[in-house]
């Protein structure tokens with residue numbers, strides 16, 4: 069079990085003054101960033117390096133965290149077939165909920181019609197404004213994405229910090245450790261011992277989170293202004309409300325069915341949510357989320373397999389955004405989409421969304437990838453929503469993060485790798501009886 073390294077910064081329940089808690093500091097930093105960006109926009113835009121530097125700090129540690137969690141988690145598994153089962157069940161979950169998210173985006177766009185009445189002449193759109201994104205999107209072929217999961221070299225995977233490549237190697241290495249058995253014990257012990265200082269390092273880096281969130285927020289508001297929100301308020305509002313309802317109603321039902329409350333989970337991961345809100349990147353919270361899910365009773369092997377794969381394959385927020393934004397562009401430019409067009413859009417989005425990432429703006433590129441294969445909606449229409457993408461990115465990232473936290477608990481429970489008493493204790497306010505009343509069996 070990973071020692072409780074983030075306790076010092078993650079809002080532990082001691083009698084520490086309120087302002088020493090990480091979430092309070094990040095919240096204050098976000099508020100200060102918004103004020104500074106609004107009243108001194110020029111200064112705000114200059115603070116971008118603070119946010120970028122913090123994201124770099126986190127990225128620096130992501131590969132070791134994944135490697136140690138996955139390799140030691142799998143090495144400790146007595147039944148190696150479980151690796152395949154966990155991966156298979158996770159993929160089934162990802163496919164179901166990310167498709168549901170796409171369908172919900174499509175339905176909401178048809179009902180609310182956030183782009184209706186804008187009457188924008190498609191000829192007036194400037195394709196050059198989004199040409200860079202469309203070109204990036206073209207680089208992402210499905211075969212290319214899949215073969216890229218295999219790193220050219222082991223060192224290369226770590227050097228590039230490519231999550232799926234590091235995961236691929238870590239799974240194989242963990243399997244090899246388990247197969248070697250007793251002889252690999254010194255290596256496993258060493259890796260287990262290394263876990264504590266690496267997570268301690270995460271805790272140290274997290275102390276810089278308020279500075280990163282402050283800089284990133286001051287930049288966002290300074291550069292795009294609160295005014296840009298007003299112009300596309302209908303789209304932004306529809307997206308935020310749909311995502312919130314998705315989390316509370318859809319993921320809430322999944323949580324309830326699995327014996328925990330979504331609100332308690334949101335409270336439990338509040339530091340991570342605020343970090344993502346501040347930096348607009350779910351990757352910024354990846355190490356913290358992995359640590360917390362393990363402390364909530366999910367076995368390390370499940371956490372190590374589900375969360376990193378979920379960051380590529382289970383992006384609920386990105387999926388809601390893709391169909392909603394695509395239909396918004398069609399509505400704003402007066403393009404009538406048949407049901408056939410919409411189903412084609414959905415099918416293409418199902419594939420292209422799988423390559424998205426947890427970095428800010430990734431969802432925008434994925435939308436460009438989708439629209440460049442769907443003839444009915446012009447990619448150039450994305451110029452309409454480019455200016456507000458940072459605000460959409462926040463919501464994509466927040467929803468993606470919650471989706472992956474829920475997925476981890478559900479898959480752990482399916483595999484009987486969830487300590488329900490630990491989950492109840494971590495989420496607080498829930499008793500062991502609540503959990504057993506829900507018909508759950510504690511993991512052995």
Ligand SMILES: O=C(O)C[C@H](O)C(=O)O
Nearest residue numbers: 349350426429431461465
């Ligand atoms: O970080 C994420 O999960 C998504 C990203 O922020 C995005 O802009 O699409």
